[in-house]
Amino acid sequence: MESVSRALSAITNSSFHNCFPISATVMARFARDCLYKFSVLTKKLETTLGPDTAELGMRFGLHSGPVTAGVLRGEKARFQLFGDTMNTTARIESTGAKNKIHISQETADLLTGAGKGHWVRPREDKVVAKGKGELTTFWLELKGDAAKSSRSGSSEGSESLALDEAPAAATAPVSGGQEGTSQALPERYLRLVNWNAEILARMLKQVVARREAMHVKPDPTEKIRDIETEQLQSGSLVLEEVKEIIVLPKFKAGDAKSVIDPDKVKLGDAITSQLQAYLQAIAAMYRNNPFHNFEHASHVTMSVVKLLSRIVAPEIECSEAKVLHDHTYGITSDPLTQFAVILSALIHDVDHTGVPNSVLVQEQTSIAAVYKNKSVAEQNSVDIAWELLMQDCFQDLRGAIYATADEFKRFRQLVVNTVMATDIMDKELSAARKARWNAAFTESREDEEEDTSVNRKATIVIEHLIQASDVAHTMQHWHIYRKWNQRLFEEMYIAYKQGRTDKDPSTNWYEGEIGFFDFYIIPLAMKLRSCGVFGVSSDEYLNYAQQNRREWERKGQEIVAEMLESFAYSEQLKADENNTAVPPPGLPSVPEKKSGVANQA
Ligand SMILES: [Zn+2]
Secondary structure (H helix, E strand, O other), X not given: OEEEOOEEEOOOOOHHHOOHHHHHHHHHHHHHHHHHHHHHHHXXXXXXXXXXXXXXXXXXXXXXXXXXXXXXXXXXXXXEEEOHHHHHHHHHHHOOOOOOXXXXXXXXXXXXXXXXXXXXXXOOOOEEEOOOEEEOEEEEOEHHHHHHHHHOOOOOOOOOEOOXXXXXXXXXXXXXXXXXXXXXXXXXXXXXXXXXXXXXXXXXXXXXXXXXXXXXXXXXXXXXXXXXXXXXXXXXXXXXXXXXXXXXXXXXXXXXXXXXXXHXXXXXXXXXXXXXXXXXXXXXXXXXXOOOOHHHHHHHHHHHHHHHHHHHOOOOOOOOHHHHHHHOOOOOOOHHHHHHHHHHHHHOOOOOOOXXXXXXXXXXXXXXXXXXXXXXXHHHHHHHHHHHHOOHHHXXXXXXXXXXXXXXXXXXXXXXXXXXXXXXXXXXXXXXXXXXXXXXXXXXXXXXXXXXXXXXXXXXXXXXHHHHHHOHHHHOOHHHHHHHHHHHHHHHHHHHHOOOOOOOHHHOHHHHHHHHHHHHHHHHHHHHHHOOOOOHHHHXXXXXXXXXXXXXXXXXXXXXXXXXXXXXXXXXXXHHHHOOOOOOOOOOHHHHHHHHHHXXX
């Protein structure tokens, strides 16, 4: 093994036996195995690290030739490899492509010599290597590629460098699901749907396991259908349903002991396919806004899952379930609560129109009228997602989520409170929430029953959890903040260009962000820390928020100028596509820079 710049290189050394060809075959197989294992691993890690994980890739460069080995003198003495072969290998690797195995002429020749000529396919463009000029290089043909070329009749043999069956499964499209709900979703959205379905299915298994462990007797189906219908026909507004305190189940001593391993729970095909179909339909109902889209919903869901997991596994020592229950105000001891909060994150912006509530109200849109000009988008999202869930085709899914009237009420209440908490612009709601926080955490209420006070804390913690997740991009790594901030800017700028808002967002975007950090983000992160249930996550969020604020203070103005420029550029491109092929005036550097980067990548 040897390191080449950022990469590790592995060497098979067969020169003593004068059998380079075998060595090349071994290396090719090794690279293939690495690529395969990596795709399996990233797929597996998606559920814990988030949907972007599967976008990670590996790049391989294979070259063959003689090397010199030795140990240099000095403090950093170690066994090392030297020589031109190492330099060329580094170039072959760095000029390769994501998830591809790039090989040199020498390695290709050796493979051909070993009877594996059908593994190699010439690369169409030439690679330029320092001190070597143009190089002819090759791609190692993997199964997917081979299958394509054999279909077109150009590949003679079926004995390609088969990648087993698994990688295909790792990126397999979603199975159709319920008829009528599967729509043409972009590939990326399908992956997000799969990721979310996996998370929710896992949670749902815990819901079912808990129900079985506690021997909960399901209510008769007719009774459940009746309360569902009653709720649908009640005509009350979502906002009116928000409660100050949600009653979570009390801790029972037997809870911890009688828990059934959720991994042993089988949800059954009907439930899993309905869950998949439901999420696909939700994804399809998200509009294609720059910010408020299904990717944002998935990002928020990821943050909720992470924060919940930190509550479930707090840093504090608590082997006893009762201690854990008390410490987290009962959130950890009720899987249904967690399921409801995760699902709420996923639906919280469904059908978002890409403009703030204030615009919907000002334009006197019909949905603004329906919701009496209050929390318009949020109420609309709850209603849309809920009505969809109530359709007959999701009966089995609903049966897994709630089996009693009590569970139904709790689930509904949690969805309502959680989604409505994402309206942070409404002054009245914000003031009420602030008062509730104080009531829960700063005022002493000796007159209040202990149960009530615990439920009050749980309710307010859940609301802050979703709020923090909704703006999680501000409390994560700078590049994530930048990405989502730019998207939000774009969304607002489009609304301005369309004449739907009269204020140009670029005029005080810089100051606006600083204010948002100072008056919303950082106080929120501090609250998360002070309620003490999120363990290390709360420090992490606060630190990132403070770092991002500092960074923004330094670079923000420049960034706003850049965002404006890139917006103007993409507008110009669109205009050009619609008109003729006249090159855009006054836009010299951007496209050149882009292609330069692409060449080096
Ligand atoms: Zn949101």
